[in-house]
Amino acid sequence: MSAQARKSPYPYWFVLPAGLIFVIFFLVPTVTSFYFSLTYWDPFEARFAGWDNYVQFFSEPYLIQGTVNTLIFAFLTSGLKTALGLLLAVLLTSGMLGQSLLRSIIFFPVLVSTIGVGILFKEMMHPTDGFLNIVLDSIGLSKVGFLTNPSLALFSVALVDVWRGVGLATLIYIAGLATIGQEYYEAARIDGATRWQQFWRVTVPLVRPATTTVIILSLIGGLRLFDLIWAMTGGGPGFSSDVLASVIYKQYQAGFWGLSTAGNVILFLMIAFIVAPLAYWLNRRAIDA
Amino acid sequence: MTRRQTITGLISMVVAFVLFVVPFLFVLINASKTAQDASQLDFSWPERWVFWENLVTTVQTRDYALLLAYWNSIVITVGAITLLVIFGAMVGYIVQRRPNRVTRIVYIITLSGLMIPPAVVPTIWLLQEINLFKTLHGMIFIQVAYGLGFTVLLYRNFIGTIPRELDEAAIIDGAKPWQVFFRVVLPLLKPVTVTIIVVQSITIFNDFTHPLYYLPGRDNITVQLTLYNFQSQFVSQMNLLFMNIMLITIPPLLVFIFFNRQIVAGMTSGAVKG
Numbered sequence: 304m305s306a307q308a309r310k311s312p313y314p315y316w317f318v319l320p321a322g323l324i325f326v327i328f329f330l331v332p333t334v335t336s337f338y339f340s341l342t343y344w345d346p347f348e349a350r351f352a353g354w355d356n357y358v359q360f361f362s363e364p365y366l367i368q369g370t371v372n373t374l375i376f377a378f379l380t381s382g383l384k385t386a387l388g389l390l391l392a393v394l395l396t397s398g399m400l401g402q403s404l405l406r407s408i409i410f411f412p413v414l415v416s417t418i419g420v421g422i423l424f425k426e427m428m429h430p431t432d433g434f435l436n437i438v439l440d441s442i443g444l445s446k447v448g449f450l451t452n453p454s455l456a457l458f459s460v461a462l463v464d465v466w467r468g469v470g471l472a473t474l475i476y477i478a479g480l481a482t483i484g485q486e487y488y489e490a491a492r493i494d495g496a497t498r499w500q501q502f503w504r505v506t507v508p509l510v511r512p513a514t515t516t517v518i519i520l521s522l523i524g525g526l527r528l529f530d531l532i533w534a535m536t537g538g539g540p541g542f543s544s545d546v547l548a549s550v551i552y553k554q555y556q557a558g559f560w561g562l563s564t565a566g567n568v569i570l571f572l573m574i575a576f577i578v579a580p581l582a583y584w585l586n587r588r589a590i591d592a
Numbered sequence: 593m594t595r596r597q598t599i600t601g602l603i604s605m606v607v608a609f610v611l612f613v614v615p616f617l618f619v620l621i622n623a624s625k626t627a628q629d630a631s632q633l634d635f636s637w638p639e640r641w642v643f644w645e646n647l648v649t650t651v652q653t654r655d656y657a658l659l660l661a662y663w664n665s666i667v668i669t670v671g672a673i674t675l676l677v678i679f680g681a682m683v684g685y686i687v688q689r690r691p692n693r694v695t696r697i698v699y700i701i702t703l704s705g706l707m708i709p710p711a712v713v714p715t716i717w718l719l720q721e722i723n724l725f726k727t728l729h730g731m732i733f734i735q736v737a738y739g740l741g742f743t744v745l746l747y748r749n750f751i752g753t754i755p756r757e758l759d760e761a762a763i764i765d766g767a768k769p770w771q772v773f774f775r776v777v778l779p780l781l782k783p784v785t786v787t788i789i790v791v792q793s794i795t796i797f798n799d800f801t802h803p804l805y806y807l808p809g810r811d812n813i814t815v816q817l818t819l820y821n822f823q824s825q826f827v828s829q830m831n832l833l834f835m836n837i838m839l840i841t842i843p844p845l846l847v848f849i850f851f852n853r854q855i856v857a858g859m860t861s862g863a864v865k866g
């Protein structure tokens with residue numbers, strides 16, 4: 304084995320430089336986070352605390368809210384991006400006027416700084432002077448506290464996240480639609496299928512690999528999202544739009560490193576236990592179909 | 593093109609213009625106004641165009657912090673991309689060319705980086721222990737570690753399309769493993785390398801969260817943090833805030849114009865095969 308390994312033209316040491324960086328800067332912190340989440344940890348010392356941080360996470364109302372908000376935000380934005388992305392992709396491959404220009408326009412926000420987008424929309428959603436409220440006022444509707452009303456703030460940020468991310472979903476769907484042969488649509492038309500039926504019976508099942516990608520990517524992104532929320536609301540008003548990622552940052556800033564790390568582990572477990580089974584299930588259905 | 597396709601196209605363009613172009617025009621117009629004029633936050637034409645004055649004032653804010661931020665962001669981006677391309681390609685090469693249990697585990701662990709959220713506070717602790725906290729090179733290593741999953745995924749898939757016979761010919765001619773890789777294989781990876789450079793440089797340049805955690809301090813400011821740090825200072829000078837948004841949006845806009853095709857290729861990789 305060792306003589307063979309030495310002779311191989313594809314030596315293992317090729318993975319060492321990247322492997323070293325990855326292990327030191329990613330794996331070591333990830334693995335040690337499980338230990339640190341069980342400690343009272345501040346910038347000076349770490350004392351073993353058992354499950355205290357986790358108990359606190361699931362007993363303090365504002366921490367529970369952060370966890371629940373994370374799930375609401377991730378599923379809402381993922382669902383909207385998937386549905387709108389598919390519709391836009393169908394529209395933008397229908398051969399209509401200016402479709403390549405439209406693809407570029409919809410995609411551009413994906414590349415723009417999230418902080419820039421966040422601050423721009425924060426100003427546009429200003430409760431009295433914001434451009435959106437000026438528009439609402441001018442068409443005779445009452446002004447909306449998009450980011451100042453505690454029951455709306457999370458959803459306003461979610462809308463902006465969809466605005467920003469729908470271009471990527473559309474792009475992935477366009478790539479997926481390109482792999483569906485025209486003969487399926489011809490066969491369906493010969494059988495007398497309406498456009499509606501063609502969409503549900505041909506497009507939706509055959510574009511499933513793209514659907515899987517869009518759902519998984521946007522779900523992971525939604526669960527981990529920090530910058531947009533931080534730029535737009537900072538988790539407020541109160542704790543109404545806090546998510547796990549913003550809780551992690553706030554607890555870190557406050558010097559509660561152990562609690563912050565427990566939040567990190569909860570986020571990790573959430574992704575592992577939601578995304579991995581979902582990915583497995585979606586991929587299996589793709590094979591069945 | 594049918595009449596119907598023309599009409600849908602026209603309607604869609606109007607809607608897309610309102611939803612996706614108007615916000616950027618809003619930035620541009622307000623970046624050209626005087627402070628008093630911009631405080632209205634409306635869509636009116638500037639009373640007086642002071643675009644250039646605003647640009648100069650924004651750049652000069654806090655002792656030219658924006659220029660320092662551009663420098664820091666460029667150093668981090670260029671440094672991280674260089675390491676990512678060379679080291680990532682080496683991993684993708686071995687993982688693709690030598691399929692066995694070891695390389696499969698290496699590959700799965702690398703890809704797990706795409707899903708797992710980084711454990712931020714333990715990372716800060718670790719960076720402090722090895723004296724890399726608040727340093728640009730520490731930040732570069734972090735960006736390499738976080739970008740490796742995407743890079744290796746793309747390289748592995750692309751190397752699969754390069755015939756093994758090319759390596760074998762070089763080996764028969766007596767080339768060493770590193771010569772085979774650097775002289776024969778790496779030059780052939782140019783298309784996917786361009787994609788990786790474009791997509792990763794936008795990701796790293798636009799990154800706000802990780803510099804916020806790992807690179808605090810006045811001298812370490814990065815482009816995304818200028819906007820965040822200036823917010824309090826610009827509260828009565830919305831024109832400068834919008835100018836700042838515009839100035840940090842320009843690099844991705846330029847990349848988008850010149851590398852549209854590579855971005856699309858990179859962003860949709862893996863979408864079709866699922």
